[in-house]
Amino acid sequence: MFDDDAGFRQAFTQLLGxxxxxxxxxxxxxxDSPVGPLLAIADNDHLRLLxxxxxxxxPTELGKLKADADSDITLGRTDPIDRLADELQAYFKGQSATFxxxxxxxxTHFEQRAWEALLKVPAGETRSYGDQAVALDQPTATRAVARANGANPIxxxxxxxxxxxxxxxxxxYGGGLWRKRWLLDHERRAFGHVLI
Structure with missing residues (x-):
């Protein structure tokens, strides 16, 4: 999508308005990644969006992030973005799925809990939305779990x-089902035994 930093700057400027x-x-x-360019936003300590x-x-995610941080967004890199780039490179090479x-x-509080449950699903494995709801001790919250997953900003x-x-x-999958399949196939080959 971007040939260079100038292309990214132009696209990001359009996104910000x-x-x-x-x-x-x-x-x-x-x-950059095999499944398309990713926008990474971080403060000095944490990755806030990928x-x-x-x-x-x-655009909605950027608005929420700016309001939460009470900050605008500028171009640049912080330590979390540098670390992320290295970890993603290892992930896409099939060397490590540890971030x-x-x-x-x-x-929201519920979304945060749902995302914490996602972090417990190892690369090379899958769970159902119902499994994730059970992991949250809310077995009837399958739809709420699906909405929380759809709101995942990382x-x-x-x-x-x-x-x-x-x-x-x-x-x-908000990134598109083709990306979901690609990621699961990659993890199956590199890290485990996902069968789809």
């Missing part, structure tokens, strides 16, 4: 792609 702030606590950069650049909900980049996603690291339908079908 104007020039990035000259100074801000939140820094944004792009990370999203596929073509995802329609991205230690500190995360601070913006979400793709891949918070692995909502590992949640599938009760019948084993691929359902509900």
């Amino acid at each position: 104007g020039e990035p702030a000259p100074e801000a606590a939140l820094k944004a950069d792009w990370v 999203e596929f650049f073509d995802r329609g909900i991205l 230690k980049t500190p995360l601070a996603p913006v979400g 793709a891949i690291l918070i692995p909502c792609h590992r949640i599938i339908g009760a019948d084993g079908s691929l359902t509900g």
